[in-house]
Amino acid sequence: MSMHEKQLNNDLFQPAVRSSDDAEKITKESTSFWQDARRRLFENKGAVSGLIIIVAILLLAFLGPLFSHNGFDDQDTSRTNLPPRVPVLEKVGFLGLDGVDIRGVDQYKMKNQKDNYYWFGTDALGRDQFVRVWKGTQISLYIAFLAAAIDMVIGVAYGAISGYYGGKTDNIMQRIIEILIGIPNLIVVILMILILDPGILSITFAMVITGWTTMARIVRGQILKLKTQEYVLASVTLGAKSSRILTKHMFPNILGSIIITSMFTIPSAIFTEAFLSFIGLGISPPTASLGSLVNEGFKSLQIYPHLVLYPAVIISLIMISFNLLGDGLRDALDPKMRK
Amino acid sequence: MAVVEREKLLEVKNLKKHFNVGKNAVLKAVDNVSFDIYKGETLGLVGESGCGKSTTGRTIIRLYEATGGNVTFEGKDVHGKKSRKDLKSFNRRMQMIFQDPYASLNPRMTIKDIIAEGIDIHGLAKNDKERMERVYELLETVGLNRAHASRYPHEFSGGQRQRIGIARALAVDPDFIIADEPISALDVSIQAQVVNLMMKLQKERGLTYLFIAHDLSMVKHISDRVGVMYLGNIVELAESDELYEEPLHPYTQALLSAIPVPDPEVERSRERIILEGDLPSPISPPSGCRFRTRCPHAMDVCASKEPKWLEAREGHWVACHLYDNELNTENKQQ
Numbered sequence: 182m183s184m185h186e187k188q189l190n191n192d193l194f195q196p197a198v199r200s201s202d203d204a205e206k207i208t209k210e211s212t213s214f215w216q217d218a219r220r221r222l223f224e225n226k227g228a229v230s231g232l233i234i235i236v237a238i239l240l241l242a243f244l245g246p247l248f249s250h251n252g253f254d255d256q257d258t259s260r261t262n263l264p265p266r267v268p269v270l271e272k273v274g275f276l277g278l279d280g281v282d283i284r285g286v287d288q289y290k291m292k293n294q295k296d297n298y299y300w301f302g303t304d305a306l307g308r309d310q311f312v313r314v315w316k317g318t319q320i321s322l323y324i325a326f327l328a329a330a331i332d333m334v335i336g337v338a339y340g341a342i343s344g345y346y347g348g349k350t351d352n353i354m355q356r357i358i359e360i361l362i363g364i365p366n367l368i369v370v371i372l373m374i375l376i377l378d379p380g381i382l383s384i385t386f387a388m389v390i391t392g393w394t395t396m397a398r399i400v401r402g403q404i405l406k407l408k409t410q411e412y413v414l415a416s417v418t419l420g421a422k423s424s425r426i427l428t429k430h431m432f433p434n435i436l437g438s439i440i441i442t443s444m445f446t447i448p449s450a451i452f453t454e455a456f457l458s459f460i461g462l463g464i465s466p467p468t469a470s471l472g473s474l475v476n477e478g479f480k481s482l483q484i485y486p487h488l489v490l491y492p493a494v495i496i497s498l499i500m501i502s503f504n505l506l507g508d509g510l511r512d513a514l515d516p517k518m519r520k
Numbered sequence: 521m522a523v524v525e526r527e528k529l530l531e532v533k534n535l536k537k538h539f540n541v542g543k544n545a546v547l548k549a550v551d552n553v554s555f556d557i558y559k560g561e562t563l564g565l566v567g568e569s570g571c572g573k574s575t576t577g578r579t580i581i582r583l584y585e586a587t588g589g590n591v592t593f594e595g596k597d598v599h600g601k602k603s604r605k606d607l608k609s610f611n612r613r614m615q616m617i618f619q620d621p622y623a624s625l626n627p628r629m630t631i632k633d634i635i636a637e638g639i640d641i642h643g644l645a646k647n648d649k650e651r652m653e654r655v656y657e658l659l660e661t662v663g664l665n666r667a668h669a670s671r672y673p674h675e676f677s678g679g680q681r682q683r684i685g686i687a688r689a690l691a692v693d694p695d696f697i698i699a700d701e702p703i704s705a706l707d708v709s710i711q712a713q714v715v716n717l718m719m720k721l722q723k724e725r726g727l728t729y730l731f732i733a734h735d736l737s738m739v740k741h742i743s744d745r746v747g748v749m750y751l752g753n754i755v756e757l758a759e760s761d762e763l764y765e766e767p768l769h770p771y772t773q774a775l776l777s778a779i780p781v782p783d784p785e786v787e788r789s790r791e792r793i794i795l796e797g798d799l800p801s802p803i804s805p806p807s808g809c810r811f812r813t814r815c816p817h818a819m820d821v822c823a824s825k826e827p828k829w830l831e832a833r834e835g836h837w838v839a840c841h842l843y844d845n846e847l848n849t850e851n852k853q854q
């Protein structure tokens with residue numbers, strides 16, 4: 182047995198020398214919080230698909246209208262209510278993209294439009310629905326951008342001032358927020374419509390007045406918490422000015438919460454605009470918004486379902502993808518907040 | 521120990537810090553605390569959780585505004601209005617080490633930026649190269665290596681983080697450091713490492729420490745003198761050997777009796793003084809002597825009269841009626 186033949190003696194051993202330097206060595210690669218967060222985000226399938234859909238919709242919203250030679254408000258009564266018809270795909274019967282309507286009539290043939298292709302069909306005034314849907318999406322994206330900008334500028338600044346200065350300032354600022362939250366959104370919008378006109382401007386103003394309160398509260402809470410953190414106290418004892426404490430210590434630590442919060446404000450703002458347009462308080466014709474398109478198509482839902490289908494699908498996709506991305510960002514930026 | 525004329529570095533007189541909690545309720549976290557700290561010494565401050573040790577330290581360093589009393593550092597008033605320049609020079613001379621190594625380093629900053637914060641604020645380095653040299657030097661001073669400079673706090677252990685916190689404080693070359701329970705969040709095996717580092721730095725740089733802790737055994741090792749706090753008051757202050765051998769205040773006696781002795785013979789016969797009751801609320805502390813609700817020697821006077829802060833023996837101060845000779849002779853005469 183070879184095991185028995187080998188006698189263990191001291192010569193076989195060597196002392197394992199550990200210098201004190203080795204003891205403190207960290208072999209793992211150094212990663213910053215943001216590198217870690219990015220890795221976590223890209224590992225999340227939902228978030229990645231959300232991101233891809235958002236990018237795709239963004240591109241289509243601005244490039245889509247260029248594919249058609251029709252403007253979003255070009256009317257033509259000779260081509261009203263055409264169902265969708267897409268080259269190549271028209272040959273695949275079950276997709277229903279062959280220009281045949283729900284009663285089995287080929288509308289393109291009937292209305293002498295045999296050479297034309299309207300990918301999303303046309304509406305009751307003969308306007309190209311493909312262009313109108315992407316124009317409407319542009320409005321939704323404008324609202325998304327606006328909501329995020331208002332959150333970042335007004336909400337963050339308001340919350341930071343309130344939380345950082347505290348005391349009486351905080352007290353007054355918080356009472357103002359409570360009053361704003363107490364007024365229903367719809368009332369603010371209606372008031373704005375009375376002063377201005379229905380349209381994108383009144384929705385914008387209504388959002389500027391009330392849209393930032395959630396963000397302000399979250400930022401304030403975070404700042405209040407950070408104020409008593411020992412690393413902030415350490416900075417104070419070193420003699421740091423307020424500007425340094427805010428920019429070096431507080432903002433980098435609340436940026437995650439800010440991003441997460443605006444990721445959830447965006448879809449709700451988009452939905453609010455669509456809803457207002459749907460009930461006729463938002464965008465007025467001929468401008469299209471996803472909400473007003475659904476409203477128009479809604480009247481003839483049973484005969485021309487394509488008029489409702491496309492805007493409804495797009496708005497759902499936007500909502501779902503923002504929520505997926507928001508969830509992913511929350512998990513990536515703040516693992517403690519995970520449900 | 522020979523009493524040499526020692527130079528006072530810090531004088532705390534009747535320091536008060538009250539917090540307003542809710543309507544009309546005042547929490548007297550620190551109430552009439554007085555002590556001196558001499559140049560080059562370590563003053564230990566011990567007491568149960570919530571007795572106001574951190575508040576004392578934070579008020580001294582101006583993190584909190586004092587409600588009353590005053591603090592003088594080298595003859596200059598610490599509190600009160602100051603010009604930016606005075607404030608800056610004060611910030612450089614007095615520094616603090618914090619309790620929680622996981623909360624005292626900004627998770628979004630690299631170690632080099634954390635350590636260099638004081639250098640940046642006070643403009644102590646002319647250029648980036650000099651700044652990095654200082655950072656490396658400080659890292660080596662606290663027993664870490666250069667390679668750590670570009671890492672983030674979450675990659676370090678508690679003991680390492682605490683040493684980074686020490687390096688940050690040292691970056692501005694302070695004379696006086698308030699260490700607020702710097703080791704209580706660490707493993708026992710790491711505690712000695714940090715304490716030894718602090719003692720080494722003290723020797724090399726002539727630092728003065730206010731060392732806050734909640735157990736007496738570690739404080740004894742590092743402190744020259746020890747003050748014992750109870751409910752916002754200092755109840756006893758003495759040279760640490762003297763305090764351990766002959767504690768005068770009943771509260772100190774109880775605290776000391778709870779420390780196990782590393783000798784089985786003594787340990788077996790050791791008598792423990794078990795304190796009755798809980799720590800009273802600092803919002804409505806007991807009248808007279810604050811310790812009377814739990815004191816085994818409480819007398820009638822204790823409820824009506826606040827004990828005076830007396831030098832019972834040379835350099836051994838205590839606040840307890842048992843050692844108030846005036847009061848005792850009064851009692852005998854009656």
Ligand SMILES: Nc1ncnc2c1ncn2[C@@H]1O[C@H](COP(=O)(O)OP(=O)(O)OP(=O)(O)O)[C@@H](O)[C@H]1O
Pocket residue numbers: 539540541547549567568569570571572573574575576734802
């Ligand atoms: N900012 C504050 N506002 C109100 N009360 C406070 C504040 N800071 C401390 N206190 C109260 O003051 C008292 C003393 O607190 P302090 O933190 O000084 O105790 P401590 O001796 O350091 O205790 P520990 O050993 O737990 O650190 C406690 O009752 C605490 O609740």
Ligand code: SF4
Pocket residue numbers: 769770771809810811812813815816817818819822827839840841842
């Ligand atoms: S003053 Fe009275 S109650 Fe207070 S410690 Fe002394 S004996 Fe006890």
Ligand SMILES: [Mg+2]
Pocket residue numbers: 573574575619700701
């Ligand atoms: Mg404390």
